[in-house]
């Protein structure tokens with residue numbers, strides 16, 4: 001089981017996961033968009049060689065070449081957050097090295113030649129940076145990265161130039177949402193130069209009060225500085241969310257209990273449920289578990305459901321192709337089976 | 341607050357962009373943000389915003405821009421015009437080919453165009469020493485100002501050591 005699903009990391013009652021991604025390119029080689037298939041193939045071999053030289057990485061990472069995978073298999077990697085949607089689109093060139101515990105992955109031939117990603121449960125930005133940095137150190141022993149004294153790591157898109165780093169946390173903020181404070185929080189985050197997104201990153205909606213917060217700027221600040229400020233901001237958001245939860249428990253407990261228990265009732269009894277409705281109800285139930293209003297439900301079950309109720313995952317569990325309405329029925333079945 | 345684009349729905353996505361050194365707030369509703377996201381490069385800024393900021397900086401007159409479009413990178417063959425449409429550079433040499441344009445573009449995106457993060461160990465040893473020396477020099481100044489002469493002497497020795505080995 002992927003570690004974030006266990007729901008055990010630091011502050012996991014609010015922070016689902018922490019992620020650090022580093023973009024790297026090889027000096028003198030055209031970026032993936034301009035690289036032909038042979039070049040892309042050679043690049044995969046280059047990265048494989050660099051990994052093989054290090055006994056620890058060699059033992060831990062397995063190579064997955066997208067070309068040998070079905071669209072459904074690729075899609076599941078996206079739903080598990082192991083590869084980006086952008087890599088999934090590069091079926092003929094893309095590859096990914098995934099660590100045994102699935103916390104670390106090295107994507108090859110995404111928008112940049114190499115993207116190192118570390119995804120840890122709870123609030124663990126320092127550890128995530130540390131691991132990503134170490135993988136980077138190993139790769140740079142044999143690979144000459146495109147690097148400029150002034151601009152740092154050179155990336156295909158100028159929005160990543162410099163550190164090439166995107167650090168993010170996935171937070172669950174139901175109480176701030178219920179007390180209509182989310183907008184104000186987003187505004188403050190914007191002013192701090194942080195980006196706010198939905199569950200699947202760029203351009204996705206905020207569903208089920210799951211919010212992804214990440215740094216926007218990559219040039220001019222050190223990695224440590226970026227991590228430190230994101231960590232500080234996340235700490236403040238945790239405080240705000242906790243305050244809002246306590247206030248609701250104190251001032252409107254019965255209303256909160258009602259909302260949470262109704263959500264639980266629908267989730268465990270519904271026969272047809274869309275992904276959006278599921279995410280919204282799941283948010284209420286999760287709040288119920290976190291506040292102790294609902295007892296005897298493991299947070300891991302909720303995270304598992306969040307993962308498995310997605311389209312590709314559902315179909316792989318069902319072992320069949322499902323259309324939208326079939327999926328909604330199967331999703332409801334799965335939830336009943338897991339939660340009852 | 342209402343969405344800046346459609347003016348109808350409440351704004352839920354908020355971010356700050358650095359346009360030509362002046363900060364601008366952008367507030368969008370979910371729908372408009374999604375629409376904009378379709379033209380996002382990676383995940384931060386729209387190509388249009390980037391390029392309009394580039395154009396608004398008074399560096400390029402429209403005629404110059406047209407000429408610029410056809411300049412190609414010698415290493416990868418991508419033209420500046422292609423970069424304008426895709427938002428992606430073709431290779432690391434593009435950074436040299438479009439040096440002047442990128443200097444201002446990067447500054448407009450990040451509010452800064454000097455990297456101060458990680459330096460690769462193998463290629464960056466002299467660079468690392470130079471940055472360390474720069475830091476020590478600042479420390480030295482502070483020590484002298486605070487009249488901590490013993491500390492200052494110590495720092496001076498460290499600088500000597502570093503520059504001696506460089």
Ligand SMILES: [Zn+2]
Nearest residue numbers: 343346369372
């Ligand atoms: Zn709008």
Ligand SMILES: [Zn+2]
Nearest residue numbers: 413416431434
């Ligand atoms: Zn080029």
